[in-house]
Amino acid sequence: MRQIKRGDPEAWEQLVQRHYDTIYAYCYRRCFGDKKLAEDLTQDIFFKLIKSIDKYQFTGKFFNYLFTIAVNTCNSYYTKKRFQLTELEDYLPDTGQKDSLTKVSEEERAMAIQESLNQLPEIQREALILKFYHDLKVKEIAKITGVSVSTAQSRINQGTKKLGKLLDKEALMDE
Incomplete structure (x- = not known):
């Protein structure tokens, strides 16, 4: 985070690569399996992170800070918009080797x-x-x-x- 605050684009890229899949998986589940909405919310979460980077304080785990943004972003979305439930394809790991x-x-x-x-x-x-x-x-x-x-x-x-x-x-x- 210190490197990102100093403007290091490689540090930002590493942070996104490290946390993107986890945040996307959270959004995917919160969105009842709507992949497009999960992608949009994930992008919004990282955009909010960029905007709030100067406010970040080095107390506690960064992951908790990022997840707080994710939870609040999803909650805000659902407060503003109600959507029709869609059937979910579960976010499963590759099970290709099983019968x-x-x-x-x-x-x-x-x-x-x-x-x-x-x-x-x-x-x-x-x-x-x-x-x-x-x-x-x-x-x-x-x-x-x-x-x-x-x-x-x-x-x-x-x-x-x-x-x-x-x-x-x-x-x-x-x-």
């Missing part, structure tokens, strides 16, 4: 999880995405979302319980 039955089963499970996740209240969905898809600690989630640690933990716990019930309900319907 087709296993691959189909994993894709169905991932879609079921994402569809159930989409039904949760936004604050719980956001907490679960940060916790389970981005492996953030509760303390980091609290800081990023601007709530207390106990509130972040409560959102994760409540969201996990609701998600479990939704998945159980779906499993019963499939039988």
Whole structure:
């Protein structure tokens, strides 16, 4: 960050390469799988980072600072615009070496999880995405979302319980 503040374009390029995929994946999940919207929001997040670079203070993890911008950008978008839900193609790693039955089963499970996740209240969905898809600690989630640690933990716990019930309900319907 110090090099970026001094105007080093290579440092900026390294920062974008290091964090772009993670921020895009977060936006993709928040956008219910809308790739174009996720790309636009990701670009907007990095643009906001550029604009706020002078305000950045070297306290805490940079990643938390960037994720705070990402969370706030997505929240602002959803506050301003309501959009129709689209079916999500899950953001899965390459499973090309697995047999087709296993691959189909994993894709169905991932879609079921994402569809159930989409039904949760936004604050719980956001907490679960940060916790389970981005492996953030509760303390980091609290800081990023601007709530207390106990509130972040409560959102994760409540969201996990609701998600479990939704998945159980779906499993019963499939039988």
